[in-house]
Amino acid sequence: MSEALLSIRGLSAGVDDKQILDTVNLEVPAGEVHVLMGPNGAGKSTLGHVVMGEPTYEMTSGTIEFDGQDITELSPDKRSRAGLFLSFQAPVEIPGVPLTSFLRAIISGREGIDMKRKEFRKRVRALADELEMDRVYLDRELGVGFSGGEKKKVEMLQLLLLQPKLAILDETDSGLDVDALSVVSHGMEAYQRQCNGTLLVITHNTRILEHLDVDRVHVMVKGRVVAEGDASMIADIDANGFEQFEQAASAE
Amino acid sequence: MEQDTKKKRSQVDDIDRSMYDFIKDESGQEHLEAGLTPEIVREISEKKDEPEWMLEKRLKALDIYNGFPIPDWGPSIAGLDMDNIVTYVKPETDQQASWEDVPEDIKDTFDRLGIPEAERSYLAGVGAQYDSELVYHSMQDSAAQMGIVYSGIEEALHDEKWEGIIHDHFMTLIPPTDHKFAALHGAVWSGGSFVYVPKGVKLDYPLQSYFRLNARGAGQFEHTLIIVEDDADLHFIEGCSAPKYNVANLHAGAVELFIGKNAHLRYSTIENWSKNMYNLNTKRAICDEGGDIEWISGSFGSHVGYLYPMSVLNGRKARSSFNGITFAGAGQNLDTGCKVVLNAPQTSASVETKSISKDGGVSTFRSSVVATPKAKDSAATVSCASLMLDDRSRSDTIPAMDIRCKSVSVGHEATIGRIGDDKVFYLMSRGMSEEEARTMIVNGFADPVSKELPLEYAVEMNNLIKLEMEGAIG
Ligand SMILES: Nc1ncnc2c1ncn2[C@@H]1O[C@H](COP(=O)(O)OP(=O)(O)OP(=O)(O)O)[C@@H](O)[C@H]1O
Ligand SMILES: [Mg+2]
Numbered sequence: 260m261s262e263a264l265l266s267i268r269g270l271s272a273g274v275d276d277k278q279i280l281d282t283v284n285l286e287v288p289a290g291e292v293h294v295l296m297g298p299n300g301a302g303k304s305t306l307g308h309v310v311m312g313e314p315t316y317e318m319t320s321g322t323i324e325f326d327g328q329d330i331t332e333l334s335p336d337k338r339s340r341a342g343l344f345l346s347f348q349a350p351v352e353i354p355g356v357p358l359t360s361f362l363r364a365i366i367s368g369r370e371g372i373d374m375k376r377k378e379f380r381k382r383v384r385a386l387a388d389e390l391e392m393d394r395v396y397l398d399r400e401l402g403v404g405f406s407g408g409e410k411k412k413v414e415m416l417q418l419l420l421l422q423p424k425l426a427i428l429d430e431t432d433s434g435l436d437v438d439a440l441s442v443v444s445h446g447m448e449a450y451q452r453q454c455n456g457t458l459l460v461i462t463h464n465t466r467i468l469e470h471l472d473v474d475r476v477h478v479m480v481k482g483r484v485v486a487e488g489d490a491s492m493i494a495d496i497d498a499n500g501f502e503q504f505e506q507a508a509s510a511e
Numbered sequence: 512m513e514q515d516t517k518k519k520r521s522q523v524d525d526i527d528r529s530m531y532d533f534i535k536d537e538s539g540q541e542h543l544e545a546g547l548t549p550e551i552v553r554e555i556s557e558k559k560d561e562p563e564w565m566l567e568k569r570l571k572a573l574d575i576y577n578g579f580p581i582p583d584w585g586p587s588i589a590g591l592d593m594d595n596i597v598t599y600v601k602p603e604t605d606q607q608a609s610w611e612d613v614p615e616d617i618k619d620t621f622d623r624l625g626i627p628e629a630e631r632s633y634l635a636g637v638g639a640q641y642d643s644e645l646v647y648h649s650m651q652d653s654a655a656q657m658g659i660v661y662s663g664i665e666e667a668l669h670d671e672k673w674e675g676i677i678h679d680h681f682m683t684l685i686p687p688t689d690h691k692f693a694a695l696h697g698a699v700w701s702g703g704s705f706v707y708v709p710k711g712v713k714l715d716y717p718l719q720s721y722f723r724l725n726a727r728g729a730g731q732f733e734h735t736l737i738i739v740e741d742d743a744d745l746h747f748i749e750g751c752s753a754p755k756y757n758v759a760n761l762h763a764g765a766v767e768l769f770i771g772k773n774a775h776l777r778y779s780t781i782e783n784w785s786k787n788m789y790n791l792n793t794k795r796a797i798c799d800e801g802g803d804i805e806w807i808s809g810s811f812g813s814h815v816g817y818l819y820p821m822s823v824l825n826g827r828k829a830r831s832s833f834n835g836i837t838f839a840g841a842g843q844n845l846d847t848g849c850k851v852v853l854n855a856p857q858t859s860a861s862v863e864t865k866s867i868s869k870d871g872g873v874s875t876f877r878s879s880v881v882a883t884p885k886a887k888d889s890a891a892t893v894s895c896a897s898l899m900l901d902d903r904s905r906s907d908t909i910p911a912m913d914i915r916c917k918s919v920s921v922g923h924e925a926t927i928g929r930i931g932d933d934k935v936f937y938l939m940s941r942g943m944s945e946e947e948a949r950t951m952i953v954n955g956f957a958d959p960v961s962k963e964l965p966l967e968y969a970v971e972m973n974n975l976i977k978l979e980m981e982g983a984i985g
Binding site: 308311312313314315334335336338339340344345347350351353354355356361364365369400401417421 | 931932933934936937938939940941942943944945947948951952954955956957958959
């Protein structure tokens with residue numbers, strides 16, 4: 260048994276009859292920053308959702324271990340409460356539910372995180388300020404009428420509020436302007452620093468990684484992890500794209 | 512006890528059926544025979560020592576009732592056997608002005624429903640009806656000093672000062688010829704409130720009436736008559752509940768609202784009748800020039816419901832808005848909506864409804880907008896959003912429009928949807944159980960209505976939704 264905080268072994272998954280992920284192996288030790296890259300449609304988001312337990316996808320083989328526990332059969336809420344977090348590439352909208360009420364509900368009953376109403380308000384306001392989010396968003400309906408960038412900031416806000424043991428950030432940096440990008444990147448640093456966080460970052464944008472100490476890079480092509488390496492892979496991918504891996508993937 | 516009630520009303524995590532679903536012993540109460548005859552009608556009138564004209568109205572209504580066929584549209588009311596409905600059940604008390612004087616078990620009922628508590632904290636006046644009669648009626652002195660009258664309608668009928676006014680208004684807006692159950696109401700009505708707000712008087716705090724039907728197999732036929740004079744302003748709240756029996760109960764009340772020039776009335780209802788109830792209630796408002804009626808309506812209970820508050824806009828620039836939500840669960844067939852008659856120039860009406868169906872429940876939205884030739888430059892919009900929580904449930908929309916005036920603009924919009932799996936997953940990925948996630952989404956869906964209610968009632972409505980959602984998964 261490995262020491263990794265998250266370890267995915269032999270994971271295959273798909274929808275209906277369509278296979279999307281093929282025998283994926285991936286490990287993320289506690290405290291490290293890992294990056295998952297790959298061309299559009301490779302299956303990166305699907306992997307994030309399967310790890311979080313989305314029932315739309317059927318897991319046909321493999322296991323997922325998290326923090327020493329086999330979570331393969333757990334429902335998403337239990338995975339969340341075990342300390343796993345997924346920042347969505349496309350966060351949803353919930354009409355009629357104010358962001359604050361939603362935030363209040365998601366911390367409720369969490370040991371060490373749930374807090375009194377007054378303290379909560381203070382904390383949430385501080386986080387909004389830190390993420391350069393106008394406080395008026397806190398009273399708006401969750402996601403409704405939020406721009407793409409604002410939605411991503413709300414994901415970051417939840418990350419900092421929930422302080423999970425491991426966060427999968429699925430293109431949290433995409434669609435952000437320069438200022439927002441730096442805010443999000445500060446948020447990621449803050450998460451690491453404040454809660455000794457562990458990150459699996461899915462991105463197409465190598466700029467966001469400049470501020471992070473990347474420990475390992477995984478490359479996914481057509482549902483398979485076809486290459487792994489240290490941070491130097493990022494520059495390589497930046498310069499040469501995924502073609503090299505695609506050939507490798509189809510050669511098999 | 513009160514502490515307990517309070518807790519249950521305001522805490523979303525902790526609610527159980529027992530809040531509404533408890534039965535009080537009815538032995539010792541006075542019941543009239545089941546079924547309906549002129550003798551029963553006479554007996555009701557006699558007990559109430561009514562003016563002769565009222566008895567005549569009753570007998571005429573009974574005649575009309577007997578001549579009416581059972582409605583052949585809408586949900587079936589075949590389960591309602593009128594020969595078995597007890598039309599009159601008198602609680603063992605006269606109307607009191609202090610809770611101390613209300614018999615213990617009845618007081619306990621209203622305590623558990625949180626009424627005295629609500630009265631102390633944010634209401635200007637309260638009326639409480641138990642079965643066929645009002646058992647409590649009281650209003651703050653400050654409101655009385657403003658000249659506002661809030662009393663039992665029967666009490667007002669015995670007051671020379673009001674008898675004439677009641678005579679001139681009673682069942683003029685909802686005549687017994689309107690439909691079978693309006694006629695029934697006219698024949699056997701009992702209890703209900705009379706409100707009179709004088710010209711220019713604006714009441715900041717709401718008045719509330721609460722209706723509790725405890726007796727098994729009985730009917731409740733209260734009559735609410737509200738007159739808001741020119742430039743006056745009132746918020747009236749009505750709540751209702753009943754314990755569940757395995758025989759049919761019937762509610763056929765009538766609400767008549769008269770709104771003067773530039774006056775405003777907000778009429779809010781949270782209806783949570785038990786699921787053996789046939790709720791065949793009729794509500795109607797008439798607005799004079801610049802008058803404004805706002806209906807807020809939450810319908811949760813009843814086995815079968817026919818409920819279409821109607822606004823008659825009779826003066827230039829009169830307005831009506833309707834904001835309602837209906838939740839139909841297992842065994843419920845709720846046919847709800849709103850009717851509007853635009854009968855003067857520059858009137859405007861908006862109808863916005865939400866309906867939710869679950870566990871095989873049927874929710875039908877029915878609306879009618881009529882614009883007469885007098886409705887020059889008037890406008891109406893109707894929108895209905897339905898949410899079906901599973902494949903067994905049904906949701907229908909039946910909007911009708913009858914526009915007899917060229918310059919009237921009407922808009923209509925209807926959507927039917929389901930809860931998106933992506934939304935449920937998102938919320939679950941944040942640590943909520945599936946039930947919590949669905950409840951949050953449904954509460955959000957209901958928000959446009961609940962945010963129109965005073966906070967305490969919005970909380971109660973959220974609780975009712977939570978209650979309906981419990982055990983939804985599985
Ligand atoms: N629910 C689904 N139903 C059907 N197909 C799906 C579903 N989810 C994902 N797919 C398919 O699986 C493949 C992988 O999609 P996924 O979103 O995981 O890619 P990705 O690597 O995240 O791409 P991108 O970089 O564009 O975000 C795609 O072909 C996609 O169309
Ligand atoms: Mg993706």
